[in-house]
Amino acid sequence: MKGIINLLRVLLIGVWGLALTVCVSLYFDAHSPRQLPGGHAPWTVADSAMEPTYRKGDLAILDMKQAAEPGDAVLVKGETGPLFRRIIGTTGDQYIFKGDGGEESFLAGPQAVTGVCVAYLPGCGAAAAFLYSLPGILLVAAVGLALIILPGRLSGDKKAAPKAPQPVEPAASPDGPPRPARAPRDRYTPRH
16 A cells, blocks of 8 residues: 555655746747747747637637648747737648637748647636746646655654653552563573
């Protein structure tokens, strides 16, 4: 049973370390998508240009290695920063980008596409943005430490200090006064 508990502790430490590493790396690169292991990156939809399909605050999961095609929702480098838009067609060697709910479109080359949306989580962008903010990182660190430290405290794994031997009071003997208490002796006496 102790082996299973120790294995669970090791797994918890690994998951916590990975979560903390991801949060810290996203904190330092919050204004552009940060590629995680596996080639994916989270991105919080920042405006309402893609409504009704994607709403402001949704969390888009971008594949940073996938080639973009017309019809894909993508993250593209705009003049003011990254924009989440859809490729609605091509003209020559450029893509035409437009929001699902907007009227304005613009042209950019394939090199402007930084990631293709492969999945999204409605309304989860705010939670993700919190996790890679400084208070979120501190929360992940505190929860991880609590999960590692508290189970040991609650299970009573405290090591008790060895107690000093107490002298044993002898029982009264029927034929006389009680004998004085003796200190316990070691059972093994080395011979030289």
